[in-house]
Amino acid sequence: MKSAAFPKLERNIIAILRGLSPDAAVEYGKALFDAGIEAIEVPLNSPDPFLSIERLVAALPKSALLGAGTVLTPAQVDRLHEAGGTLLVSPNIDASVMSRAAEHRMVTMPGVFTPTEALQALALGASALKFFPAIALGAKGISAIKAVLPADAIVGAVGGVSEKDFAEYAQVGVKAFGLGSSLFTPSLTVSDVAERAKAAVAAYDSVFGRQS
Numbered sequence: 001m002k003s004a005a006f007p008k009l010e011r012n013i014i015a016i017l018r019g020l021s022p023d024a025a026v027e028y029g030k031a032l033f034d035a036g037i038e039a040i041e042v043p044l045n046s047p048d049p050f051l052s053i054e055r056l057v058a059a060l061p062k063s064a065l066l067g068a069g070t071v072l073t074p075a076q077v078d079r080l081h082e083a084g085g086t087l088l089v090s091p092n093i094d095a096s097v098m099s100r101a102a103e104h105r106m107v108t109m110p111g112v113f114t115p116t117e118a119l120q121a122l123a124l125g126a127s128a129l130k131f132f133p134a135i136a137l138g139a140k141g142i143s144a145i146k147a148v149l150p151a152d153a154i155v156g157a158v159g160g161v162s163e164k165d166f167a168e169y170a171q172v173g174v175k176a177f178g179l180g181s182s183l184f185t186p187s188l189t190v191s192d193v194a195e196r197a198k199a200a201v202a203a204y205d206s207v208f209g210r211q212s
Contacts, residue, residue: 001099001102001103001125002102002125003088003098003101003102003105003106003107003108003125003126003127004086004105004106004107004108004127005107005127006107006109006127006128006154006176007065007107009038009039009065010036010038011036011037011038011201011204011205011208012039012154012156012175012176012177013037013038013039013176013177013178013179013200013201013204014037014039014040014041014065014087014089014109014156014158014176014177014178014179015032015037015039015040015041015179015183015184015197016041016043016069016158016178016179016180016183016184017040017041017042017043017046017052017184018042018043018045018046018069018180018181018184018185019046019047019185019186020042020046020047020049020052020184020186021046021047021048021052021186022047022048022051022052022055024186024190025042025051025052025053025055025056025059026055026056026059027190028184028190028193029055029056029059029060029064029066030059030060031190031191031193031194031197032183032193032194032197033060033061033064034194035194035197035198035200035201036197036198036201037197037200037201038063038064038065039064039065039066039087040056040060040064040065040066040067040087041067041068041069041087041089041178042056042067042068042069043068043069043070044068044069044070044071044072044076045070049068050068050079050080050082050083051083053066053067053068053080053083053084053085054083054084057083057084057085058084065086065087065107066084066085066086066087067080067085067086067087067088067089067106067107068080068083068085068087068088068089069089069090069091070089070090070091071088071089071090071097071101072090072091072092072094072097073096073097074096074097074099074100076097077097077100077101077104077106078100078104080104080106081104081106085106086105086106086107087106087107087109088101088106088107088108088109089108089109089110089111089130089178090108090109090110090111090130091111091132092110092111093110093111093112093117093120093121093124093126094110095124097110098110098121098124098125098126099124102125107127107128108125108126108127108128109126109127109128109129109130109156109178110124110126110129110130111130111131111132111158112129112130112131112132113131113132113133113136113137114145115145115148115149118131118145118149118153119148119149122149122150122153127154128153128154128155128156128176129149129153129154129155129156130156130158130178131145131155131156131157131158131174132158132159133158133159133160134157134158134159134160134161134169135159135160135161136159136160139157139165139168139169139171139172139174140172142155142157142169142172142174143172143173146172146173146174154175154176155173155174155175155176156174156176156177156178157169157174157176157177157178158177158178158180159178159180161177161178161179161182162179162182162183162200163179163182163199163200163202163203163204164203165177166203166204166207166208167207170207170208175208177204179200182196182200183196183197183200184196
């Protein structure tokens, strides 16, 4: 069984809100969505992450792609499903996690670093690949691995990536990005995050154009 297909978003940007608190989740989530970022990931090493996800799901349009990062066990997949999340991001590739996510028809983006891991993730039905940490591989490293992957594989760069890197990665066919500290930290105000989101959206559109 495969994961759900990666949805068609206007921009393939996933906001990684590590450290987000439930009380602030809706404010930040709306600011990001209003700026043009439709996908949000709350890492599970954040405070009460499933409550944050529940609140985001309730507050944002159904077109938003919402879920969790740092998902490591099938039990966490089940809890994510209960919270209403449909996006599963992990730092690794784990067959039991992928299988459970497929049962719930989630969009999956497991972390990979080598050709072996990337091909294993695709064989397990991954919706997209999260090359992590991208800062260690760089665009050239990802490009070398992409050469042995199916042409239709969706490749994302995550880890040490900001909107300043979009053009470089675009040259090697990377069109999806996970933005963490360049976009959000708990110390930033909602206004700060909104401005950073607008800058990321403008940079994405200048490189890729609108996807729909």
